[in-house]
Amino acid sequence: MRRYSVFALAREGLRHHSGWDRAWTSPAPKSRYDVVVVGAGGHGLATAYYLGKNFGIRNVAVIEKGWLGGGNTGRNTTIIRSNYLQDPSAAIYEKSRSLYETLSQELNYNVMFSPRGVMMLAQTQHEVRGYKRTAEANALQGVETEFISPARVKELCPIIHIEGPRYPVLGALWQARGGTARHDAVAWGYARACADMGMDIIEQCEVKGVLTANGKVSGVETSKGAIGCDKLAIVVAGHSSVLAEMGGFRMPIESMPLQALVSEPIKPCMDVVVMANTVHGYMSQSDKGEMVIGGGTDGYNAYTQRGSFHHIEETVRALIETFPIISRLKMLRQWGGIVDMTGDRSPIISRTPLDNCFINCGWGTGGFKAIPGSGWAMAELVAKGEPGPLAASFGLERFREGRFIDESVAAGVAH
Numbered sequence: 447m448r449r450y451s452v453f454a455l456a457r458e459g460l461r462h463h464s465g466w467d468r469a470w471t472s473p474a475p476k477s478r479y480d481v482v483v484v485g486a487g488g489h490g491l492a493t494a495y496y497l498g499k500n501f502g503i504r505n506v507a508v509i510e511k512g513w514l515g516g517g518n519t520g521r522n523t524t525i526i527r528s529n530y531l532q533d534p535s536a537a538i539y540e541k542s543r544s545l546y547e548t549l550s551q552e553l554n555y556n557v558m559f560s561p562r563g564v565m566m567l568a569q570t571q572h573e574v575r576g577y578k579r580t581a582e583a584n585a586l587q588g589v590e591t592e593f594i595s596p597a598r599v600k601e602l603c604p605i606i607h608i609e610g611p612r613y614p615v616l617g618a619l620w621q622a623r624g625g626t627a628r629h630d631a632v633a634w635g636y637a638r639a640c641a642d643m644g645m646d647i648i649e650q651c652e653v654k655g656v657l658t659a660n661g662k663v664s665g666v667e668t669s670k671g672a673i674g675c676d677k678l679a680i681v682v683a684g685h686s687s688v689l690a691e692m693g694g695f696r697m698p699i700e701s702m703p704l705q706a707l708v709s710e711p712i713k714p715c716m717d718v719v720v721m722a723n724t725v726h727g728y729m730s731q732s733d734k735g736e737m738v739i740g741g742g743t744d745g746y747n748a749y750t751q752r753g754s755f756h757h758i759e760e761t762v763r764a765l766i767e768t769f770p771i772i773s774r775l776k777m778l779r780q781w782g783g784i785v786d787m788t789g790d791r792s793p794i795i796s797r798t799p800l801d802n803c804f805i806n807c808g809w810g811t812g813g814f815k816a817i818p819g820s821g822w823a824m825a826e827l828v829a830k831g832e833p834g835p836l837a838a839s840f841g842l843e844r845f846r847e848g849r850f851i852d853e854s855v856a857a858g859v860a861h
């Protein structure tokens with residue numbers, strides 16, 4: 447595939463953009479592949495990409511029931527950070543964040559990574575203690591974060607009301623190299639690179655069953671017919687339990703709606719990402735000027751990509767307390783995605799009870815940031831049949847052994 451460059455742009459500009467290659471096509475499936483990846487979200491596409499790049503496995507199909515990137519990958523608020531508490535989490539999220547730093551160059555596709563800095567506000571004494579502890583843990587893990595004062599918070603983000611009526615800002619956990627990226631571009635960039643390696647990305651093709659022979663996976667039944675494979679990678683976020691059931695095993699996952707909204711565009715007023723976990727809302731400003739806003743998950747399990755109205759009200763109310771400046775903004779759009787929650791709020795990158803079938807899920811409300819690192823670790827697991835150091839702690843067996851990687855109560859953070 448021809449490289450994107452300033453020269454290519456100039457050349458195509460002169461001939462009415464008639465010479466660009468298609469970034470990827472959606473071919474009819476072949477009868478057999480070495481690896482079938484189910485789910486063309488960021489994690490599935492990144493898995494395929496690193497299978498090809500790191501292990502030379504290129505006879506790969508990525509199968510998607512809808513359109514590429516139409517799941518949570520195209521619905522999230524794009525926060526990227528790696529300031530997690532536990533060592534295995536910090537390792538995989540920091541690997542991911544560092545891959546983001548050069549992802550545009552690597553994929554020859556502008557993913558618009560913007561390391562503008564992420565701050566997580568401490569608005570109770572409990573959060574102050576928790577974030578100071580995380581900053582210390584991050585120092586030991588080699589993740590650059592610091593606990594900053596309320597004055598520094600105000601300096602970095604002047605529109606914050608630090609003496610709020612209910613919860614004044616007492617400081618923040620600040621990661622200067624955290625930020626955002628363009629979510630669609632991450633999916634499109636990986637898809638283009640996979641297609642360039644000769645992989646098939648098959649859209650509008652729903653997996654309806656998992657085929658087995660002699661206790662091993664042998665293929666998948668899809669809306670476009672049966673497709674054989676030696677290895678199967680299930681990477682379907684909110685639908686992990688559904689696919690697992692097809693494979694004859696159960697997952698410790700709950701699927702829940704999580705929603706986000708954007709305001710009308712306004713002039714630049716905020717060049718960092720702010721997360722306020724006590725009042726529960728987070729906000730950043732997109733390049734178009736919209737305020738991108740997210741809140742918490744709904745309190746029930748569902749597969750509707752919508753979310754409930756009262757959550758919008760609660761999230762907006764919480765953010766108005768923190769940013770009174772947004773009180774008169776009109777909200778333009780609201781949407782939802784289905785996130786896959788585990789009990790310890792850590793992901794699963796694992797073999798399954800079905801031989802040669804692997805699963806990657808449980809990223810919950812915070813998996814966009816993990817896409818490159820997760821794809822890297824999953825590709826290693828699928829290629830070798832054994833997890834490498836990044837994935838080793840995230841096996842399914844931890845739920846049986848009670849060896850949780852607690853990023854929930856202990857870390858007290860989301861997204």
Ligand SMILES: Cc1cc2nc3c(=O)[nH]c(=O)nc-3n(C[C@H](O)[C@H](O)[C@H](O)COP(=O)(O)OP(=O)(O)OC[C@H]3O[C@@H](n4cnc5c(N)ncnc54)[C@H](O)[C@@H]3O)c2cc1C
Nearest residue numbers: 485487488489511517518519522523525653783813814815
């Ligand atoms: C509103 C919202 C805000 C978020 N904010 C952030 C954030 O700020 N930062 C962050 O890091 N994370 C965030 N997340 C989480 C993040 O979006 C997800 O963790 C991540 O995108 C999951 O990616 P994925 O590739 O695993 O899943 P998806 O992108 O959902 O891809 C899975 C794909 O599998 C397909 N599929 C499902 N079933 C089948 C089937 N039977 N056959 C074929 N294909 C199938 C789906 O159609 C889908 O395209 C947010 C999520 C939401 C919903």
